[in-house]
Amino acid sequence: MTPASQPNPPSATQAEPPAPRPPRGRRIVAGFLVAVCLAAAAGYWVQYRLHKVSTENAYVEGNVVQVTSQVGGVVTAILADNTDMVESGKTLIELNGVDAQLALSAAQAQLARTVRQVRGQFAAAGQDRANVELRSVDLARAQEDLERRTALAASGAISGEELIHARQAVRTAKASLAMASEQLKRNHALVERTSVDSHPDVQAAAAQVRNASIALSRTRIPAPTGGVVTKRSVQVGQRVSAGVPLMSVVPLHHLWVTANLKESQLRDVRLGQAVTLTTDLYGDGVVFHGRVVGQDAGTGSAFALLPAQNATGNWIKVVQRVPVRIALAPAEVAAHPLQIGLSMKVTIDTSVRDGKRLVAADAESENYRTTVFADELARADEVVRRIVEANL
Template sequence: MSRHERITPETAAAEPQAAETPASPPEAPAGRSRKRLVAVATAALLLAVAGWFGYGYWTTGRFLETTDDAYVTADVTLVSSRVQGYVASVEVGSNDHVSAGDVLVRLDDGDYRNALATAESRVASAGETLARIDAQINAATAGVRQAEASLDMARAQQRTADTDFERVRQLAADNVASQAQLDTATEAQDVARAGVASAEAAVASAEAQVAVLRAERAEAEGQRDELRLAAEQAQRDLDLTVLRAASDGIVANMTLEPGDLVAPGARLAALIPDGSLYIEANLKETQLAGVGPGASVEFTLDALPGQTFEGEVASISPATGAVFSLLPADNATGNFTKIVQRVPVRIALPEDALATGQLRAGLSAEIAIDIRTTPQPDATRIAAE
């Protein structure tokens, strides 16, 4: 107020009202304290959450090796034929469950039955040949015995001739026997000796005939064995015209129809054996330090949301996936760019996961391996080795 202004009753009455207006500012500190309380509470909540996650990481998270590059896999058995033929009938369809030994496909077996009958006929003919040779061997053996008897008789005659010759020779020396008698005795001795030689030759010939027949029999027996193997192969080919399931499982990708021509080795269908499912997780090479068979694994499946299962590391591949690729990388040529490699790790599925009946090969999974559960090697055993 200027010194030239005068205080009037109106101005004096207005001044108290003007003095009362600054009473509203005390509300500002209350608003600021409320905001401060909210900020403190938010910071405390964030700190608690950070502490919670930090505690979880420190106590558990840092021991987990995780990846979402994991899929349910199965040991697929490919169904193929080992013989050629036309499809006579298809006994099962895709997605049918079969037991080991169940018939899957039947091929036309007419040609194979004829081949089996021909092979069996040849085996029978070879058996008759062997029977004939056996009879010839028996006859030749009897001839050997006859020749040996003739040899014994010739030797007896020789002994008689030798005795007569000696007697006549002594008589001739004493001038009792004539020269003619000595000549006759000498001739008889020579004839007896020739008879013995002839009988010995007959025995040798008969024995040689037996040996020849036995050699023919061995050859015929070998031919019969070959024919018998051919018959067994014909029977095997006939049996192979019926394609059977190798194990219990589910048939998939059955593409055959009656009348189709099947070539040996061609893929006809696939069989997923029961209980053959497992998870294959592709871990980075930097994650393998503490991973080993027997480690506990928690995993979830995209096909079963909200469910967590616990498995176990079964084995680790001896090489990275790139080694088994169709065209492995050749890092010795051209410019080199380092790429983190991945190693397949097989994880065994628990019974409760298999019991759901919802698992299929190829389903996506997320896994977490607890490296604390990896069995440690026995220090005593290692020291002994």
């Protein structure tokens, strides 16, 4: 076959036939689906994003209660270690109490001696009153004798010398009565308007007993609150001084979350708003619930150890973060325990904005109190009472 007889190849510029267009119904359905997706996305954004503030810059916080000694001494026993759960008031550390026991014994002996001395003062005051009465009787007898002798001297029945002796006896009786009265005043001033147990000398000696008794009780260092022991730094045989931290106790039943929000996220954050939280420890399957209870007084950089100094020529704006405190539901924390420092993902529902942005001046503040030292004085008073009653 000659080339002329061969069929011509298709031209490169020849347009291919157009692809068939989908039916009009399919285009309508596709457009409707796109519109539904856009509406769903807009609804999701309005419902779940418009009134939500979220951050992962949030951490669990709590009280780290330091355990310190109120007196110095040598450690003889450590009764709790890191990771131990202790109850409030449990003895954690014992110090050598020999010196405190000797001081208490000396103070007790001094109190007993003082009680007996005060009893002697009361007895002396009673003796002085009896002596005044006796001197009063002597004076009355001497005056009667003088009157009788004066009448007899007028008739010459007695000599003048005897009358002089009667007058001298009256003056002697008066002087004795005056001396007894002054001695009564002196001794009565030591005991008037008081009793043995309320006498100043007894009170001073009792104060020494209380001091010694409390010092001895403080050689046993209790847990100020219940929780988990951590940061133990004390060793047996170590001599510790008053006020030096020996270990810490963390009450894991009272925790909160601090969320560091950007300043642009705080516009709609109010007190009392509901918060949902998750943590990497339990995953998204465990959701904690809380509420906003306050915002810090400044940004994190304002209270840093080295605050930023922006009065320079090369200033770059950095978005600041403000710590927001979030209270957790105690029942949820008890069911799923948390620890200090765990990271949390926080989402605040800002749809309700009728609360205050910052804490009001008349708002209730968080109070912390321990009662493990409340009965120290009561125990010392009981020691004093027993000693006083034994020596009355």
